[in-house]
Amino acid sequence: MDVFEAIRCRGSYRTSFTDAAVPRAHLEKIVDAGIRAPSGYNGQSTSFVIVTDPEIRSKVAELGGGSAALTTAQAIIVVVMDPEATSDREFSFGVEDYAAATENMLLTITALGYASVWIDGVLRRNDIAGEIGRLLGVPADREVRVILPVGVPAEEPSQRAKKPFGERAWFERYGG
Numbered sequence: 001m002d003v004f005e006a007i008r009c010r011g012s013y014r015t016s017f018t019d020a021a022v023p024r025a026h027l028e029k030i031v032d033a034g035i036r037a038p039s040g041y042n043g044q045s046t047s048f049v050i051v052t053d054p055e056i057r058s059k060v061a062e063l064g065g066g067s068a069a070l071t072t073a074q075a076i077i078v079v080v081m082d083p084e085a086t087s088d089r090e091f092s093f094g095v096e097d098y099a100a101a102t103e104n105m106l107l108t109i110t111a112l113g114y115a116s117v118w119i120d121g122v123l124r125r126n127d128i129a130g131e132i133g134r135l136l137g138v139p140a141d142r143e144v145r146v147i148l149p150v151g152v153p154a155e156e157p158s159q160r161a162k163k164p165f166g167e168r169a170w171f172e173r174y175g176g
């Protein structure tokens with residue numbers, strides 16, 4: 001699958017995965033795509049914990065809301081931000097950095113025939129991100145920002161409808 005097809009086929013997948021394995025080499029390829037994402041000042045403020053151990057995976061799944069996708073995923077990729085990575089520079093780009101890394105991984109997940117969903121909002125409630133971080137040994141000065149369940153989808157993932165190009169993009173001048 002080329003990059004255009006991956007962009008078109010990626011869709012947030014929230015239902016069950018099959019029990020087909022996700023080989024370690026594929027997980028490494030997915031996370032390598034995250035590592036290769038651009039980052040402000042090349043600060044590389046995003047790091048990753050790949051959870052495959054069933055016992056730890058189920059604890060992360062439960063903390064993350066226990067959705068079908070999380071509880072049946074073969075792996076959960078935990079995306080961690082270092083908010084201080086470029087604190088000696090004028091700007092901080094931790095959020096942009098982890099977002100770019102996450103999208104690179106979602107496209108790679110799609111291209112390899114897997115599915116996922118960007119789980120973020122739920123982690124911000126009741127210090128769930130902190131709890132996941134402590135479970136995984138994430139240093140206290142780093143922040144868990146996203147978790148990505150990964151598996152072979154039992155159903156075809158579908159991307160939610162997008163507004164047409166002409167409502168969101170123009171040549172030369174905002175609004176056309």
Ligand SMILES: Cc1cc2nc3c(=O)[nH]c(=O)nc-3n(C[C@H](O)[C@H](O)[C@H](O)COP(=O)(O)O)c2cc1C
Pocket residue numbers: 010011012014117118119120121122123158159160
């Ligand atoms: C910053 C961000 C946060 C998100 N948080 C969640 C979340 O917590 N739970 C969830 O199920 N989906 C989450 N999503 C996925 C969006 O709901 C999804 O991308 C959107 O509805 C469009 O659907 P699509 O991904 O199929 O195009 C998030 C996406 C982004 C970019």
